Amino acid sequence: xxxxxxxxxxxxxxxxxxxxxxxYIFNEHLKKRGFVLVPIKIDQLQTIISTSGQDQxxxxxxxxxxxxxxxxxxxxxxxxxxxxxxxxxxxxxxxxFSKLNDQKKYSLQKNYFFMKYPLSAKELxxxxxxxxxxxxxxxxxxxxxxxxxxxxxxx
Numbered sequence: 001x002x003x004x005x006x007x008x009x010x011x012x013x014x015x016x017x018x019x020x021x022x023x024y025i026f027n028e029h030l031k032k033r034g035f036v037l038v039p040i041k042i043d044q045l046q047t048i049i050s051t052s053g054q055d056q057x058x059x060x061x062x063x064x065x066x067x068x069x070x071x072x073x074x075x076x077x078x079x080x081x082x083x084x085x086x087x088x089x090x091x092x093x094x095x096x097f098s099k100l101n102d103q104k105k106y107s108l109q110k111n112y113f114f115m116k117y118p119l120s121a122k123e124l125x126x127x128x129x130x131x132x133x134x135x136x137x138x139x140x141x142x143x144x145x146x147x148x149x150x151x152x153x154x155x
Contacts, residue, residue, distance in 0.1 A: 010128065011048060013061040013076070014039045015068040022062040022094070022121075029125035035132075042075055049086050056135040057088050058128060063095040064117065081105075084112055090135065092128065094119065 010030060012023050019039055027037040037060075040048055049057055063072050084091060089111055096117040115124065 008034070008132065009036050009038050010058045010060060010132070012037050012039045013045065013059055014041055015061070015063065015071045015076075020062060020064060020068075022064065025121045026060065026125060029121050030129070033125060033129045035129060042079070045079075045083060049083070049089055056090060056132060057086075058090045058092065058132055060128075061091065061093050063093070063097060069095075069097050080112075087111065090131070094124075 012019075012026070014020075014023075023037065023039060030037050040059075045059070061072070061076070063069050080091070083089060091112050093112070093114045094117060095114070098116060
């Protein structure tokens with residue numbers, strides 16, 4: 001898994017002032033696998049993406065009640081298309097509201113995933129960790145190959 005010196009973070013997008021029960025449940029399961037779950041707000045999201053030293057930034061967002069549904073629809077859905085342009089970001093959306101499934105809308109980005117509640121926290125944690133490890137192992141390589149050079153060094 002991960003060393004103490006090389007901690008990996010998974011970010012939890014909070015939709016309310018209080019942390020939801022889902023945060024504590026996922027935190028417990030992810031901690032057993034060597035990951036730290038960090039709560040963030042929507043205004044911190046862009047800063048996290050740009051300043052994080054991790055190769056892959058995984059963000060969980062859980063919508064469980066009508067108040068969170070309203071906040072997500074008004075605030076997050078509007079900026080989600082801009083946030084998903086970062087290929088380093090993986091947005092995992094957990095909800096019991098099937099109306100919030102934007103999988104068709106963001107399918108070309110391949111970094112938006114919707115999972116419907118009820119979910120097993122243990123299985124979801126295992127899936128997130130294996131996905132994180134898989135993405136971390138993939139190196140982004142320029143598809144065009146190497147730059148052409150002349151043998152003499154002069155143009």
